[in-house]
Amino acid sequence: MNMFLVGGVAVFLILLLGAYNGLVGKRNQVDNIFATVDALLKKRFDLVPNLIASVQQYMKHEAQTLTDITRLRSTGLPDADIAASNQLDRTLRSIRINMEAYPQLRASENFQNLDRSLNEIEEQLSAGRRAFNAAVTDYNNSCDMFPTNIVAGLFGFKRRALFEVTAAERANPDVKSLFKTP
Amino acid sequence: MTDASDDKAPLASYEAFKAVFRSEIAPDLSALERERTSASDRAARAFLICLPIYLFLGALWWLDAVPWWAGLGGILLAMWIGSAWRATIWDAFLAAWKPRVINRIVKAVHPDLTYKPTGGIAATEFIGTRIFTERVDRYGCEDEVSGWIGKTQLRCSEVLAEHKTETRDSNGRRRTQWHTIFRGWFVLVDFHKEFTGEFVVLPDTAESTFGGFGRWLQSMNASRDSVIRMDDPEFEKAFVVYGTDQVEARYILTPALMQRILAVRKRSGSGLHIGFTQSIMCLAIPRSRDAFEPEKDKSLLNPETHRQNVEDLIFITGLVEDLNLNTRIWSKR
Numbered sequence: 001m002n003m004f005l006v007g008g009v010a011v012f013l014i015l016l017l018g019a020y021n022g023l024v025g026k027r028n029q030v031d032n033i034f035a036t037v038d039a040l041l042k043k044r045f046d047l048v049p050n051l052i053a054s055v056q057q058y059m060k061h062e063a064q065t066l067t068d069i070t071r072l073r074s075t076g077l078p079d080a081d082i083a084a085s086n087q088l089d090r091t092l093r094s095i096r097i098n099m100e101a102y103p104q105l106r107a108s109e110n111f112q113n114l115d116r117s118l119n120e121i122e123e124q125l126s127a128g129r130r131a132f133n134a135a136v137t138d139y140n141n142s143c144d145m146f147p148t149n150i151v152a153g154l155f156g157f158k159r160r161a162l163f164e165v166t167a168a169e170r171a172n173p174d175v176k177s178l179f180k181t182p
Numbered sequence: 183m184t185d186a187s188d189d190k191a192p193l194a195s196y197e198a199f200k201a202v203f204r205s206e207i208a209p210d211l212s213a214l215e216r217e218r219t220s221a222s223d224r225a226a227r228a229f230l231i232c233l234p235i236y237l238f239l240g241a242l243w244w245l246d247a248v249p250w251w252a253g254l255g256g257i258l259l260a261m262w263i264g265s266a267w268r269a270t271i272w273d274a275f276l277a278a279w280k281p282r283v284i285n286r287i288v289k290a291v292h293p294d295l296t297y298k299p300t301g302g303i304a305a306t307e308f309i310g311t312r313i314f315t316e317r318v319d320r321y322g323c324e325d326e327v328s329g330w331i332g333k334t335q336l337r338c339s340e341v342l343a344e345h346k347t348e349t350r351d352s353n354g355r356r357r358t359q360w361h362t363i364f365r366g367w368f369v370l371v372d373f374h375k376e377f378t379g380e381f382v383v384l385p386d387t388a389e390s391t392f393g394g395f396g397r398w399l400q401s402m403n404a405s406r407d408s409v410i411r412m413d414d415p416e417f418e419k420a421f422v423v424y425g426t427d428q429v430e431a432r433y434i435l436t437p438a439l440m441q442r443i444l445a446v447r448k449r450s451g452s453g454l455h456i457g458f459t460q461s462i463m464c465l466a467i468p469r470s471r472d473a474f475e476p477e478k479d480k481s482l483l484n485p486e487t488h489r490q491n492v493e494d495l496i497f498i499t500g501l502v503e504d505l506n507l508n509t510r511i512w513s514k515r
Contacts, residue, residue: 029428036429037429040429115511116512116513116515117513119512120512123436124429124433126432127429127430128429128432130413130432131428131432133413134411135428
């Protein structure tokens with residue numbers, strides 16, 4: 001009888017340990033990918049001064065947008081303020097769309113390099129967000145599904161939020177309004 | 183006579199090839215076709231000369247007119263001489279096939295490509311992609327095609343990679359068996375983005391066979407890096423992705439590229455394996471037939487004789503456009 005009890009407790013502890021470690025591993029994976037996304041956001045953030053230096057001599061009519069983007073960068077790193085980061089997203093997008101109207105700018109070697117770097121970082125950010133969402137979904141499934149949800153509740157594992165596309169990002173960009181309205 | 187500059191455009195279909203073949207390639211091959219028909223006639227005559235000798239030796243053996251070993255030895259010797267004779271008849275035609283026929287077809291399909299009959303993807307390159315993790319004990323390659331498709335460099339060859347197993351029977355005799363790891367086209371193509379990790383995209387046999395248990399088995403695969411679950415359900419159903427970096431894997435495998443790979447898989451067959459390493463994309467496309475080999479029994483002047491080779495070449499060169507690899511908007515030019 002005692003043997004069965006000891007065996008049952010041992011199996012229970014092993015399952016508990018497995019579920020707990022699984023949840024920790026998935027949470028760490030979420031944090032790890034979030035840190036990567038954060039690093040990518042910082043990398044993009046650091047490209048902003050170069051972008052302004054490259055475009056300001058050509059895009060004189062869009063002085064207000066360039067002032068905005070400088071202000072947005074000076075507010076701090078993107079992860080510190082999601083709203084500022086989203087605003088930076090929109091402003092960068094508007095600048096890049098309007099670059100079509102400046103053939104001299106597009107022909108500049110410096111600008112072309114910068115444009116390629118921005119394309120790259122945007123694609124990496126998109127990949128980072130997809131990876132983050134996949135990791136969060138995996139982690140949230142463990143938090144919600146039986147029997148790991150019991151372990152999650154017991155040890156305080158909380159669901160994490162996905163990266164979501166804002167309503168403004170879903171809408172088709174109105175180039176003129178994006179560019180001219182602060 | 184058509185101007186050389188006219189055939190600069192790459193061919194996109196077998197129908198387009200047929201038009202070019204009739205007007206430009208077939209006239210160049212007519213001399214070799216005469217050589218083929220002549221060799222075919224001489225080989226038939228050689229066989230007719232040998233046949234009575236075989237029958238005579240067979241009769242001697244059958245009637246016990248000579249000791250059995252002499253009869254058997256005589257037949258084998260006569261057959262060996264006969265086949266060597268016929269082989270020498272075909273020598274000139276076979277030697278001319280690849281340089282004159284295949285080279286011409288490769289240039290017709292894409293003028294910027296170069297063909298080397300004895301070249302190929304080296305064993306170290308094949309193993310280095312880590313698409314196949316089995317130990318390679320015997321490796322062969324031939325028929326290298328290389329060049330630039332727009333801004334993208336491409337190199338491919340036929341590859342046969344095998345590993346061996348050795349067993350001993352109850353009498354202690356050693357038996358060696360060879361197992362095919364991969365046979366078909368191995369394509370290396372310059373990927374349009376820089377990346378540092380290593381990734382493989384393999385047919386998803388475990389999950390499609392065992393469902394959730396298969397997924398667990400995949401995650402337990404000690405010979406591979408971590409499983410990367412992709413966010414395209416159709417792609418995830420067809421392939422399993424292993425790699426060194428979750429974010430970089432998604433940087434490479436964008437939603438658009440996943441759909442393009444699925445489209446390529448529909449045309450290549452479900453055995454398509456893909457690897458990404460050192461900013462190179464590697465595609466292993468299984469084929470059961472030996473491509474580019476001489477066709478002794480078919481007319482060279484009939485485009486159907488070349489159909490399979492042409493379709494393989496168009497498929498391989500088309501991969502660059504199919505996978506959108508000429509789009510160079512990132513740091514890598």
